[in-house]
Amino acid sequence: MFTTVVLPIIILSALGLIAGLLLALAAKFMAVKSDPKFDQIREALPGANCGACGYTGCDDYAKALASTEGVKTNLCIPGGENTSRAVSEILGVEFSNVERMSAVVRCGGDCDATGYAMEYRGPQTCSACNTFYQGRGKCSHACLGFGDCVAVCMYDAIHLENGIAVVDKEKCTGCGMCVRECPNSIIELRPTSNLVFVRCSSHDKGAFTRKVCSRGCIGCKKCEKVCPTGAAKVTENLASIDPKLCTNCHACEEACPTQCIRSYPLNK
Numbered sequence: 001m002f003t004t005v006v007l008p009i010i011i012l013s014a015l016g017l018i019a020g021l022l023l024a025l026a027a028k029f030m031a032v033k034s035d036p037k038f039d040q041i042r043e044a045l046p047g048a049n050c051g052a053c054g055y056t057g058c059d060d061y062a063k064a065l066a067s068t069e070g071v072k073t074n075l076c077i078p079g080g081e082n083t084s085r086a087v088s089e090i091l092g093v094e095f096s097n098v099e100r101m102s103a104v105v106r107c108g109g110d111c112d113a114t115g116y117a118m119e120y121r122g123p124q125t126c127s128a129c130n131t132f133y134q135g136r137g138k139c140s141h142a143c144l145g146f147g148d149c150v151a152v153c154m155y156d157a158i159h160l161e162n163g164i165a166v167v168d169k170e171k172c173t174g175c176g177m178c179v180r181e182c183p184n185s186i187i188e189l190r191p192t193s194n195l196v197f198v199r200c201s202s203h204d205k206g207a208f209t210r211k212v213c214s215r216g217c218i219g220c221k222k223c224e225k226v227c228p229t230g231a232a233k234v235t236e237n238l239a240s241i242d243p244k245l246c247t248n249c250h251a252c253e254e255a256c257p258t259q260c261i262r263s264y265p266l267n268k
Contacts, residue, residue: 037090038066044086045076048154050175052077065091074098077189078173101174101189103158103167108199108215108260109142110162130183138212141202143186149178169264194243195263196253203236217260223252232261 042062049057053075055064064071065087074084074096081098088095120136122128126144134140143164150158150165157171158178165178169192179187186201198217202209206218219237226232231245232252239261241252253261 035066038062040090041065041087044079044083044090046079046083048078048173048175050078050154050177051180052174052176072096077101078175080173100192102169102172102192103174103176103178103187104190104197104199105143105158105165105167106186106188106197106199106201107141107143107164108262109137109139109213110164112162113215114138114142114213126181127183135184139202139204139209139216141184141186141200141204142213144184148181148183149187152177152181191243194241194246195248196241196246196250196261197263198239198241198260199262200238200260203238205237209237215258215260218258220257222255222257223261226251226255 042058045058045062047058051057053061055061055075061075065073073087073091073093074081076083076087077098077100079098080100084098085095115138116136117138118133118136120129120132122132124146126146126148129135129144129146135142135144137144145160145163145165147160147165150160154175154177155171155173157168157173158165159168160166165187167178167187174189174192176189179189184201190197199215200209200213200217202213202216204212204216206220209216209218217234217237217239219234219239221234221239223232223239224234228249228251229245229247231242231247233240233242239252239256241261248263250263253263
């Protein structure tokens, strides 16, 4: 009875004790020492892991800051100036301002401006719909309207309104998650100081754009002609506004015949 029941229990207990001791010794002698500076920097970062800084995540950015001289402390867009200031103090370097960014959706083709060319019955995501003949809409460059961008936003800053995505500029931190998620690449980051942008991404000729969307850019160049600073340019049938040159005078917005050039706050 002893050899069949008690002895195996004793052996297993001894093996467990030995294994525990070995693990404890390994943890003590093989542990990787933590860098206090890295820990402090990582604590100062917001933990969004959005990649807006150009690194794979907050850990990677913190490691670069702690170990590599010259890495900029103002790369964390979601963290803003508070994070930049905290990291600068930890590293003992001069504080650098952070230019606040916000996402904008370069499409004004809501349900009132355009429509669908076909009925789509597949998975209800933008990425899936986009693989089906470039989407369901009459305009192949338009917002697909399933909200993949909404799903990845951690700040509740983007919502679907009347069939298209719309960004709440006050809530947006400029992390860029929605930019990377959009399969049609119609979301971009712009400085929050720049109020005017083009709500269209189509390079189709004006005659075709008029047929598929009443708010699309037709490449008429009226914006280009009235812009006093040269910020508005039309290239390949599509207008664009250079935020570095734009003074928010709204001349281009007033001249646009299709209302595809808009400014914040958006007035529906």
